Amino acid sequence: MTSFTEENYLKIIYKLSTETESEISTNAVAELTQTKAASVTDMLRKLSDKQLVSYQKYQGVRLTSQGQAVALKVIRKHRLWEVFLVEKLGFNWDEVHDIAEQLEHIDSEELVQRLDEFLGFPQFDPHGDPIPDRHGKMPEFGYKNLSDIDPNQAVIMMGVAQHSVSFLQHLAKVGLNLGVDICVKEINDFDKSMTIKIGGEIDYFISNDVAKNILVKVY
Amino acid sequence: MTSFTEENYLKIIYKLSTETESEISTNAVAELTQTKAASVTDMLRKLSDKQLVSYQKYQGVRLTSQGQAVALKVIRKHRLWEVFLVEKLGFNWDEVHDIAEQLEHIDSEELVQRLDEFLGFPQFDPHGDPIPDRHGKMPEFGYKNLSDIDPNQAVIMMGVAQHSVSFLQHLAKVGLNLGVDICVKEINDFDKSMTIKIGGEIDYFISNDVAKNILVKVY
DNA sequence: AATAAATTTTAGACTAATCTAAAAATAAGT
DNA sequence: ACTTATTTTTAGATTAGTCTAAAATTTATT
Incomplete structure (x- = not known):
């Protein structure tokens, strides 16, 4: 145990x-x-x-591979519970981390299985992080960091690589939510900061620190 | 804490x-x-x-009243989670106790509130036990023990006063589920054992030990 | 009411997880 | 390559929750 x-x-x-x-x-x-x-x-x-x-x-x-298996089970539970909290109980994605941190240690294979099923076998949690299946396998996905996208490329935001409350709240304020369309307008050479258009609306300026932590899908 | x-x-x-x-x-x-x-x-x-x-x-x-308040919060969580496990995840009522025993210690007022709402503010758990509200108040209900019912009285089974797996499985085998109609046919004087009719079907013989642990509503 | 039996408490010890302060090993800077 | 700085480990102590065995208290029995 x-x-x-x-x-x-x-x-x-x-x-x-x-x-x-x-x-x-x-x-x-x-x-x-x-x-x-x-x-x-x-x-x-x-x-x-x-x-x-x-x-x-x-x-x-x-x-070790044994240790990794245990870690992946915990992560699986954490992410499934986050989906539950957001999808079923209506929490915001920046409120669920501490609660999931507790729920991830509940010990019952049967519970995890049924929860997964109840949620419709989600592949990603509310932050866009992949959810390992019951054998510990992560779903495949080809997301890139926004910081690696070329100018004039249009992408869809699919996740974040950082989960601090302050970061998530910053994103919310700017209007960077999961699923929004992003188009990179201009990249500043010296500090890699960029100007982006969000949902065809306004132009925003974001630092490389922020861009590195945003996961996007090219379409 | x-x-x-x-x-x-x-x-x-x-x-x-x-x-x-x-x-x-x-x-x-x-x-x-x-x-x-x-x-x-x-x-x-x-x-x-x-x-x-x-x-x-x-x-x-x-x-003390402080201690009781804490106890009631734990019991509230335990019973709400049991409702969740049975109603939403499809567990049987005799499988949920150990899992609820863990979930009852998850610490988040907000979570309990939202879970309660998600479940439709249930008044009783899958065993028929009353669920305290967020102020610790138990719902009123006038259930009696089957052992106190007079002969020829018809009642509905509303809960159990004991939660051991062996007891619950015994009930299931006999066909004593929540909501079934029960009619007391005869009570043996010397040991208070009784013959009952379940759902208008067959006559069953049950001991006073069993009857004491079955909660019923007179209608 | 005196003694026996049962219950409850104290005393001292153990484990898991943590800490501080000091010692040992590794890494870095001239 | 030698000294300094940083990182890591050891040693010893602490807290929460538990245990066993012995002592104290209460309850039951003659």
């Missing part, structure tokens, strides 16, 4: 793994778990004993 | 309080929490410090 806490560590190590090829550092984990490096070291040894991570002192950590 | 564990103790003390007027004993709590008496003593002191129970050494325990 994996505890609530162990699941959180695995989830976070998984998240960090998707952002880098190399080993995950103790400090990186400590930052995301909101704990101290010393606590992380202890937990890594424990997870290593349970064969959920491979870990060598001072050399960082990686998920 | 009340922890997962504290909430379980409060819920159990509440349950015991509804079954007796007097103080609740340490042993009674230990049995239901699946812990030892020594552990209960520790927890009672802790809950007492937090003003959630009134407790005097060796004299048993009672909920």
Whole structure:
């Protein structure tokens, strides 16, 4: 059995793994778990004993396939519950993270299966993140970062790569919601900031920091 | 803040309080929490410090109004989630207890409110137990135990007073489901066992132990 | 009312998850 | 390559919840 806490560590190590090829550092984990490096070291040894991570002192950590399977189950639950909260209970997509953070640890295979079915087997959560199926397989999708789109290319916004409340609220204020049409007008060479047209309406100026975190589909 | 564990103790003390007027004993709590008496003593002191129970050494325990409020919130969540699992996800009523036992500790007032609304503000859970409203008030209902019904009286089954899987499965086997018509044919004087007709069909013999745990409405 | 039985509490110990402070190892900067 | 800085690990302590075994209290029985 994996505890609530162990699941959180695995989830976070998984998240960090998707952002880098190399080993995950103790400090990186400590930052995301909101704990101290010393606590992380202890937990890594424990997870290593349970064969959920491979870990060598001072050399960082990686998920084993077993550990990844656990992480993906937690992520699956998190994202399915987010769909439920938004689609069925009418929450906004920037309100659901903390609640899903709790619900993701509810332990019942049967529940997850039925919830998935009840929601119509969604492929993506309200933030556009892919939902692994019950075998841990992510749906295929060819989304790009808005920052990689060429000028005069028209795209549809399909997701975000960052989930902080402040970022999501910023998007809402500007009118950048899932599904909107975006057309890149101009890219500034020196800082990669861009001017975009949203839904054929007005021109907006957005920084590269923002553009990097917006996922779009070319059509 | 009340922890997962504290909430379980409060819920159990509440349950015991509804079954007796007097103080609740340490042993009674230990049995239901699946812990030892020594552990209960520790927890009672802790809950007492937090003003959630009134407790005097060796004299048993009672909920304070604060403690009762917490217990009722947990029970409200438990029963709402049970409705969700049965009505929306299609679980049987004898499968939902363990899952609801986990879901009842999810912490979000907003979530409970929206769930309640999504379910159409149900007054009773799938076992016929009343669901407290957001202020902790139980819906009024005048159900009686089947064991208190006179011969030749026709009633409708509205709930059960016991939730063990074996009991619920026994009921299912006999055909005693929520909503069925029951008519008491005969009561045996010496052991209070009774013969009943279910849905106008066949005569069944049931013990007083079973009859005591079936809630019915006279019409 | 005195003693036996049952219940409850205390004392001391254990596990999981965390912390701080100090030591060890690795990485970086001249 | 040597010293400094950063990162990571160890050592020892803390908190919540639990346990066992022994002591204290209450309840029951003769």
